[in-house]
Amino acid sequence: xxxxxxxxxxxxxxxxxxxxxxxxxxxxxxxxxxxxxxxxxxxxxxxxxxxxxxxxxxxxxxxxxxxxxxxxxxxxxxxxxxxxxxxxxxxxxxxxxxxxxxxxxxxxxxx
Numbered sequence: 001x002x003x004x005x006x007x008x009x010x011x012x013x014x015x016x017x018x019x020x021x022x023x024x025x026x027x028x029x030x031x032x033x034x035x036x037x038x039x040x041x042x043x044x045x046x047x048x049x050x051x052x053x054x055x056x057x058x059x060x061x062x063x064x065x066x067x068x069x070x071x072x073x074x075x076x077x078x079x080x081x082x083x084x085x086x087x088x089x090x091x092x093x094x095x096x097x098x099x100x101x102x103x104x105x106x107x108x109x110x111x
Contacts, residue, residue, distance in 0.1 A: 002028030009037045016044055018086055023050040023062050023069070031062045045086045049074070 002025035009016060019037050021030040028036075034046045050057055051072040057063050070082045 001026050002030065002033045006033050006036050009033070010040050016041060018045045018047060018083060020047045020049065020083070023048050023052065023057055029062055047082055047086045 002021075004027075005021060005025070006028055009019065016037075019034055021033050023030045025033065030048055034048070038044055038046065047068045047070060048063060049070040049072055054069065054071075057069065063069060068082070068086055070079065074082075
């Protein structure tokens with residue numbers, strides 16, 4: 001639930017290093033959650049996940065090219081690699097990712 005995630009992230013007293021959110025959520029979508037959390041917690045990293053393909057997500061207008069998107073289903077190893085990349089490469093959510101899992105959403109219009 002996007003609204004619950006937003007409330008938790010904003011009310012949590014400790015530092016949060018990474019927000020892992022689905023793109024499609026009931027209530028508030030994952031992008032809205034991320035935008036609100038990033039406004040309140042500068043420096044937080046964001047990793048989106050979705051069972052939809054990159055082009056479907058891009059057409060829905062929820063994510064634009066360059067944001068980290070982890071495709072479902074994924075293995076524990078793929079999740080671990082994507083989380084590590086998001087945390088270790090120092091990239092903000094809008095920066096291109098390091099090579100490996102959790103790559104940036106491609107611009108389907110440019111393909």
